Amino acid sequence: MQAAASASHKASARGAQASTRPCCAVLSASGSSTSGGHFARLQSAPAARTCAARQVRAMSNAGAGSSSAAPAPAPTTAATATGAAAAAGSASPPHKKIGVLFVCLGNICRSPTAEAVFRTVVQRAGLAEAFDIDSCGTGGGNPDWFTEGGWSYHEGDPADSRMTLTARKRGVQLTSRSRPLAPLDFGRFDYIVGMDAKNIRAIRTAADYWRVRPMGGDAVPADYAARLSLMTAYCSRFKGEPEVPDPYYGGPAGFERVLDLLDDACEGLLAAIRQERGL
DSSP states (O other): OHHHHHHHHHHHHHHHHHHHSOTTSEEOTTSOEEOHHHHHHHOOHHHHHHHHHHHHHHHHHTSSOOOOOOOOOOOOOHHHHHHHHHHHHTSOOOOOOEEEEEEESSSSSHHHHHHHHHHHHHHHTTOGGGEEEEEEESGGGOTTTTSTTOOOTTTTOBOOHHHHHHHHHTTOOOOOBOOBOOTTHHHHOSEEEESSHHHHHHHHHHHHHHHTSTTTTTTSOTTGGGGEEEGGGGOSTTTTOOOOOOOTTSOHHHHHHHHHHHHHHHHHHHHHHHHHHTO
């Protein structure tokens, strides 16, 4: 029994040794064992690569376990995190749209119509995405509209129904609601266009008041006046017209006149902006 066990133990040892033996002794083409030096002359490169692979597998299996876990990812350091943040922050900020704000007294007749007509002109030119267009009023007749606690006539109201109907006949839809001019408008809009000289004066009065008070000191730039212009300054067919007259107290002809002037002026305004901005 002891002899048998010894023989069995030796056989197992020889088997284990053979499993980890380098492949420098393999069977030749005739089936005989070939030593390492003679093997080099008989074996081709593919066979040698196969032998090396077997040896590597045998050595791996003899280790602490044949784990196939992927190598751990490199740790994130402060340097790599900073680099990633810098790369993310290097993206260009979105391009600011060209802001155009139309202003009249109550923001229910002329300026909402100018807003709608200019939108139509810009869309027709394929430039809708390049513009931020809005309209507002200068109190609607309340002289203290721009002061602390001030209020405006018509605020929140839709456009005058007579103006809306006249514009609709020409395919222009008025959708805005009345609001007063605000300090933040001077930073948002590049072009602030008044319908008449009184509108321009009211804009200046409000801006000068806001600039020296907490409610607008940081919002109204010192050069705000460079953004102001008169609507009829852009007319070509009606060149020389001093203003877009307020139609509120007149009849249907006054609303038609507003649309005639605005059709002309809005085309001229877009042309002037395109020339100035290279659009």
